[in-house]
Amino acid sequence: MLVNAALRVMGRDGYTSLTIRSLAEELGVSHSALYTYVTAIDEIEDKAKRRLTDQLPRPQSASPAKLREELLAFLHAARVLILLHPGVLLSRVGSASSEIFRDISEQWFSALTPHAPDLKTVKLALTALMGTVLLIVEGERLLEAGTGEKGSRRSDKKRSDGAVTAKAVEPYLNDLIDLVLPGLAAGNKRGEADRRRSRK
Missing domain, CATH: 1.10.10.60 (Homeodomain-like)
Known part of the structure; x- marks a missing residue:
C-alpha cells in the first residue's frame, strides 16, 4: 500500500x-x-x-538466439521504464536506484561475455545500446512535447505507450546489436543473410 x-x-x-x-x-x-x-x-x-526495476528482464538463456531475444526485451522494457519513470534509471550515481541498475547490468555483462571478445567489448556494447535507447526516449519526449497538449496533431496510434513504438525501434536496435555484438547474430536470419552476402 x-x-x-x-x-x-x-x-x-x-x-x-x-x-x-x-x-x-x-x-x-x-x-x-x-x-x-x-x-x-x-x-x-x-x-x-526496486518494484519498477523488477520489470526489467534478466538474462536466462545461454544460446545466442534466445539471449538476443532477451536482450531486445530488456532494451524495450528499459525504454518504456525510462519513458514513464525517468527518475528510476536516470538517477544520481551512488543512489539505491543506480546501484540496482548496476546489478542488473552486471548480470547482462556476465551473460553476454561468452558471445564477445572480452568484458570491455560487452560493457561498451551495452553502453551503446542503452545510449541508443536514451536517444529514442528523448526523441519520443520531444515529439510528444511538440505535438501534444493544445491543438494536438498526435493521434492515439502515435502515443508513446511502449506497445505502438516497439516495432518502430526494433530495426535500429537489431542493427546495433549486429554491429556491437555480432556473436549474438548466430540465430538471427538477417544477420546470417548479411554474413553470407559479405562472404561473396
Whole structure:
C-alpha cells in the first residue's frame, strides 16, 4: 500500500516530490500518523524503485538466439521504464536506484561475455545500446512535447505507450546489436543473410 502510493506520487509529481507529507496526503492520513509506519522516506522510495526495476528482464538463456531475444526485451522494457519513470534509471550515481541498475547490468555483462571478445567489448556494447535507447526516449519526449497538449496533431496510434513504438525501434536496435555484438547474430536470419552476402 505504501509503495503503491509512493509510485503514484512519484509518477504524478516527479521523484523529488516524494516526502512524508506528500505520501500522507496521497494516503489520506496525517503525516504524524504516517511516521508510525515510516521512519525514513528513502526506504519507501527505494522499495518503489526496486518494484519498477523488477520489470526489467534478466538474462536466462545461454544460446545466442534466445539471449538476443532477451536482450531486445530488456532494451524495450528499459525504454518504456525510462519513458514513464525517468527518475528510476536516470538517477544520481551512488543512489539505491543506480546501484540496482548496476546489478542488473552486471548480470547482462556476465551473460553476454561468452558471445564477445572480452568484458570491455560487452560493457561498451551495452553502453551503446542503452545510449541508443536514451536517444529514442528523448526523441519520443520531444515529439510528444511538440505535438501534444493544445491543438494536438498526435493521434492515439502515435502515443508513446511502449506497445505502438516497439516495432518502430526494433530495426535500429537489431542493427546495433549486429554491429556491437555480432556473436549474438548466430540465430538471427538477417544477420546470417548479411554474413553470407559479405562472404561473396
